[in-house]
Amino acid sequence: MKKVLIAGAAGAMGQKAVELVNSLPDVQLTAVLAPHLVAAQAAQYHLDATVKVYHQLADIENGVADVWIDFTLPDAVYENVKFAIQHGMRPIVGTTGLTDDQEEELVQLSDQQHLGGLIAPNFGMSAVLLMKFAKEAAVYFPDVEIIEMHHADKKDAPSGTALSTAKLIDQVREEHETSPDEQESLPGSRGGDYHGIKIHAVRLPGYIAHEQVLFGGAGEALTIRQDSFDRQSFMSGVKVALEKIDQLDHLVIGLENIL
Ligand SMILES: NC(=O)C1=CN([C@@H]2O[C@H](COP(=O)(O)OP(=O)(O)OC[C@H]3O[C@@H](n4cnc5c(N)ncnc54)[C@H](OP(=O)(O)O)[C@@H]3O)[C@@H](O)[C@H]2O)C=CC1
Numbered sequence: 001m002k003k004v005l006i007a008g009a010a011g012a013m014g015q016k017a018v019e020l021v022n023s024l025p026d027v028q029l030t031a032v033l034a035p036h037l038v039a040a041q042a043a044q045y046h047l048d049a050t051v052k053v054y055h056q057l058a059d060i061e062n063g064v065a066d067v068w069i070d071f072t073l074p075d076a077v078y079e080n081v082k083f084a085i086q087h088g089m090r091p092i093v094g095t096t097g098l099t100d101d102q103e104e105e106l107v108q109l110s111d112q113q114h115l116g117g118l119i120a121p122n123f124g125m126s127a128v129l130l131m132k133f134a135k136e137a138a139v140y141f142p143d144v145e146i147i148e149m150h151h152a153d154k155k156d157a158p159s160g161t162a163l164s165t166a167k168l169i170d171q172v173r174e175e176h177e178t179s180p181d182e183q184e185s186l187p188g189s190r191g192g193d194y195h196g197i198k199i200h201a202v203r204l205p206g207y208i209a210h211e212q213v214l215f216g217g218a219g220e221a222l223t224i225r226q227d228s229f230d231r232q233s234f235m236s237g238v239k240v241a242l243e244k245i246d247q248l249d250h251l252v253i254g255l256e257n258i259l
């Protein structure tokens, strides 16, 4: 039986992860890290009496779990995952906002500890396919912009998925000039800029997680779009990660690399 700790168990994604782990026969939820969850709320969050509730990293006991699932916040994820690896727990990380340097440090640390894991900016199949198709299209359409749309509570911008999409496109598209004399009469109007790829982040109630990649060519355009209408859409990816985690001998970046 694989023992699992969920960090961020009281959050929107953490609650879905608790439901998933509770539904699987060969894994057991043994602990959660949830800073503000009090004992009286445990049942409401589907945590049975055997689940240990920790409020801070320092309290977590050795051996409490084999796997660390992280759906927390951009400013917490690095310390959490470092702690997990240092204490022998294989990380499955959905939290976005890790910098390239932090990701690299965690990969090195997991190599030193001979511990595999996964960091995935998106566990949804539609987003994984969108990124794959966008990378393919960018070879033929180097002019591209990204629009991501999320719920109003999202803390980070742009989304991890949008940033990953831009990085994948950047790997394949040919060097080319963007309009050098462009001027913004309202600062920020043209969006964020990743190596010349504009990223626009929309935050509105009613949305969950959506992305469009717009390619423009001479007299034609191509739009690739994905929509996550429900957070359940991310759970099939987390389930695959749980199934494969023991076979990973490296900290893998991207769900597509374990499918
Ligand atoms: N990879 C993927 O497929 C997906 C990734 N995400 C990402 O997952 C992350 C979480 O999203 P979401 O669930 O919507 O966010 P929420 O704000 O709903 O939940 C975040 C949770 O993290 C908890 N938390 C805050 N600080 C810490 C800490 N230091 N240690 C442990 N827990 C902490 C919060 O607890 P409290 O409120 O008590 O402070 C809260 O319950 C985001 O980065 C988001 O981008 C989201 C969807 C899909």
Ligand SMILES: O=C(O)C1=N[C@H](C(=O)O)C[C@H](O)C1
Binding pocket: 096, 121, 122, 123, 150, 151, 154, 155, 158, 159, 160, 161, 162, 208, 209, 210
């Ligand atoms: O915060 C979210 O909701 C999501 N975050 C991830 C991201 O930043 O890409 C994945 C998905 O877009 C939902």
